[in-house]
Amino acid sequence: MSGVITPFQQFVLKVHSRCDLSCDHCYVYEHADQSWRSRPRGISLQIVDQVAARIAEHVKQHDVRDIHVVLHGGEPLLAGHERLAGIADALRGALDGICRLHLHIQTNGVRLDDRFCDLFAEREISVGISLDGDRAANDRHRRYASGKSSYDQVIRAVERLRARPEIYGGLLCTIDVANDPIAVYEALLELGPPRIDFLLPYATWDTPPARPSPTAYADWLIAIFDRWDADGRPMPIRLFESIARTVKGGASLSESIGLEPSSMVVIDTDGSYELVDSLKVTYDGAPATGYDVFLHTLDDVAVHPKTREQQRGLEGLSDTCRRCPVVRSCGGGLYTHRYRDGSFDNPSVYCEDLFKLVTHLGNATKMSTHAIPYASLDALATGFGDAADIELLADAQRSLRRALIAALRPLAPAGVWELLTDLDTHHRDVLESVLAHPYVRSWAVDCLQGERQAGPGGRTEPRSSERQAGLDAGHAGQGPVRRGMGHVERGADLAGRGVEQAGLGVERGRYLANVVAAAAVRAGRDLTLPVVVVDGAAYLPTVGTLRGLDGDSVTLVVRAGRIVADAGAEWQPVRTLASGDYSVVLEDSDPHRDSHQWPAAGRLDEAVVAAWQASFEQAWRLIEKEYPQYAPGLRGGLSTLTPLAQAPPGQDVSSTARHAFGAVAAALPDGPATLALLIMHEFQHVKLGAVFDLFDLYDRADTRLYHAPWRQDPRPLEGLLQGTYAHIAVTDFWRTRRHTVEGAELEKAQEEYLRWRGHTLAATETLVGSKALTALGERFVGRMRETLASWPVDARR
Known part of the structure; x- marks a missing residue:
């Protein structure tokens, strides 16, 4: 076993190998691979225990914090109530305290009853239903072997889920261009799904899809996209959102789009490891690895030649794909769809469709705001909002940050912009994590507004404070970058005009070198670059601080991600606070953190850090136990706690900075309950500020x-x-x-x-x-x- 491993984060667990429907487009039963015939009908609990142990071993070794397990088939409900309950209990029992387990089940729904719904609610299992649209569309393929329709039973299943929204995961629709796209969309919309996923039919160049016109599938999807967009995007549609994210440089939400390496593995009812199920349409044995959970670890599967082949990203695509202008969004399409005559070194059989679809959605994305469905905006308006709602806000913040950074190009020191774009090409996720540090945006806005009052760590125009009951709760929210912000292009335009109006030279833009250096360290790159020194320290956001320096700059040397420090310099990594599997940065060094109404504290000594850790650990436990409705949003959006200078006796102070999404600042209060209150209170400002950026x-x-x-x-x-x-x-x-x-x-x-x-x-x-x-x-x-x-x-x- 050699090379860097991409750890698995998605596990498809086949709990039953047979199905009670006879859908003629099913990739399991109707195509080249017929291995289901030799598999046990149901998975045994002995195998489930071994699966759980293998997953636990894998996530611990690679420090994976969140995983998704999909209970699948065949038809998973055929496993029965008791077996599914035992499977869920075995998985949660083995993984509790090791990682966050998100359990899902994908079903045709015909057997879903109230007992199943109770079971899934008790064990926190999200339920997805496969449904192809209205009755006519669904009955075209999803029938019993006798030819009888399954539609009424499926609709009853969906209605049960609508009555139990906590387990309603969404609808999965396989596209048939013979169906009316708007009728399909309206039928699905009427069922109030929290999300929809449209699936291109599994096809290859050897067995191509029905195609009445060269771009029939793109045209079908574009008709739905345009209607969905005109409706205000009432629910997320994963394919559309994946394209919208990838055209802006973000990560895809779907294996069918984007260049991210696959992090999914399938485990069949006999405990064998397989690659993605869709490969069953290519040739007999295509998904097989020859490995199983008893003899092989998940790391073994991760370095299997077949797995490696699917994780090569851009290098693994055909010459045609690599030359394509939309390849970073399309990603060559689904691996399965590239198969022809024994080889996957081809464009997707849906190549023309994907090009047209990505181009259409890319243009629409450039012209429109980030969409937040009414359901998510309403959830935020109630004062709450779950992880998915906060992720929508974070997506918008990601685009806004990129627009701000792009506007700083004229201020970048020589060579720094080229390094930045190289990191963006080869280590985009790493760069994004650095740019997401809250005070990177504060610094960028400062550069573009030219309104700082004093030096690199001066303050923006402070918001007024209020301290009734020890709470600082009023925001002035000044700043042109915020106003009317919805279009990424509009934000870049405003930012660019800010550069002109401020008449700034390259001086403030020099800090971009520190941002680039931080990303280089995290990416394990070599680098020699002058970076900014403030008060004897060179700070690299999300990484740490090199102290004991003279002057206002130092040439930083990085070798394989490690900083080579001169004698007399001291490296201090970024501090974090942790409670269970959740952690935040304790930001006591960033020179741009002093953007709050109350002054920031200086570098903390170890005793104070220990006090913060003890208080945060207890405060987070309190939030999870007594205020669980706030915990998912905080996990998704709160990345940084900034210590403020100690308040006068008898007062507690806290704050947020308008442009520092993800950061909450506070002076250490007397007890963890007060810290929990301050965190909950201030994160409301963080959320609403992000809403103001959009609407x-x-x-x-x-x-x-x-x-x-x-x-x-x-x-x-x-x-x-x-x-x-x-x-x-x-x-x-x-x-x-x-x-x-x-x-x-x-x-x-x-x-x-x-x-x-x-x-x-x-x-x-x-x-x-x-x-x-x-x-x-x-x-x-x-x-x-x-x-x-x-x-x-x-x-x-």
């Missing part, structure tokens, strides 16, 4: 000031909206706290709950009464008010 919720020409019940001075409309939204979490904190404390603490919790509920509810009325909200703003504030109004004033309810 106009109010008339920005409104200059009136409004009364906020929690402070004496009147507030601008945005400040009132920010404070109101943040105090939903404050209200909820005390509402829930009443159930976990007694005595004087209970009395305090009840008093704080009633006070903040009243204040925040009154503020929503002021917002609506301003008549300055947009239609979307009225909807957003309406959802905020619904949340508050749903919480009763009775004690402990």
Whole structure:
């Protein structure tokens, strides 16, 4: 076993090898590979235990934090209630405390009953249903062996899931261009899916798909995309979102699009490892590895020649694909679709379709805003929002950061831009993780606005503060980069004009070298580059600080990702805080972190770091236990905690910076419960700031000031909206706290709950009464008010 391993993160576990339908487009039963005939009907629990042990071994060795296991078939419900419960329990038992396990099941739905739904809800299993559209579309292929329709049973299954939204995973539709695309879309939309995935029929050059015109599949999908886009993108569609992400340089959400190496492995009912199931349409034995869970590890599978071949990225594509202008989005299409006459060294059999589809969606993406479905925006408006909702905000932030960095090109030192683009080409994920550090955007905005008051670590225009009950809750939210931001191109244009208006030279742009150096270190590259020194330290975002330096720059030498420091210099890696499998950066060194209303603390000594670690660990446990509805969003969006200078006695201070998405700042409070409150409260500002980057919720020409019940001075409309939204979490904190404390603490919790509920509810009325909200703003504030109004004033309810 040799070479760098791409660890597996997706596991398809075949729990039953037979099916109760006879779909004529099924890749398992209707194509070249017929290995299902020799497989056990159901997987044994002995094999499941070994599978779980192999996965645990693999994720521990490679420090994989999140994995997805899909229970599949055949038809997985044929395994029965007890067997599926045992499988789920075995997997969770083996992986608990090692990684976060996301369990899914993909089913035709005809056997889904209330008992299955109860089982899946109890064991947190997301359910996906295969459905090809309306009755006519579905019955074209998805029938019983007798020819009887399965449609009514499937619709009943979907209705059961709609009544149990916590397990409703979405709909999977296989495309048939003989079906009316709009009728299919409307039929699926009517079922209220949380997401839809459209699947191109599994085909090869040897067995091509039905094709009434050269781009029939692109035309079919474009018709749906245009309608979906006009509808306001009411739910995520994975194929469209994958293309939108990849044309902007992001990672794909689907194995059928993009250049990311495959991280999926299939485990059949006999415990054998296989490659992706779709290979069954190419030739008999195509997915087989010859390995099994008893004799081979997952690392063995990861270095199998067949696995390696599918993970070669751009190098593994045909010459035609490598020359194609859309290859970084298309990725050559699904590996299976490239097969012809014993070879995969070909373009996809859907090549013309993919080119047209990617071009159409790419142009639409350039012209349109990042889309957030109404369902996600409504979820955020309630004051909550899960990991998927925060990921949508993070996607928009990713594009905005790239636009800002692109606008800095005229300020980049000689050679730095070339290094940046090289890293973007060969180590894009690593570069993105560095650019995602919250204060990289703060620095970029500072360069483009030219409004810093003092040096590289000076402050942007501070937002006003408020400290009723020790909380800093008002945001002024200044800055032209934010206003009306929805188009990436528009953001770049505003940023570019900022360069011209500020009349800046290359001085502030020099810090881009530090960003590039950080990415080079993380990518394991060699590098020799002058970087910026501030107060005797060269800071590399997300990596660490080289201290004990003279002057305002130093030539940094990196060899294979390791910094070669001169004598007298000290390397200090970035500090982190951890609780269980969740960690954040403890940012006490970034020279651009001082962008908060309250001054940032200096470098912390080890005793203070230990105090932060103890408090954070307990605070996060408290959030997960007592406020679990906030935990997924925080996991998805909170990356950094910045220590602030200690507050005066009797006060707790916290803050966010408008352009530092993902960062919350606070002075270390007396107890972990207060830290949990500060984190929950301030992350509300982070979320709403990201929403402001996408949408106009109010008339920005409104200059009136409004009364906020929690402070004496009147507030601008945005400040009132920010404070109101943040105090939903404050209200909820005390509402829930009443159930976990007694005595004087209970009395305090009840008093704080009633006070903040009243204040925040009154503020929503002021917002609506301003008549300055947009239609979307009225909807957003309406959802905020619904949340508050749903919480009763009775004690402990």
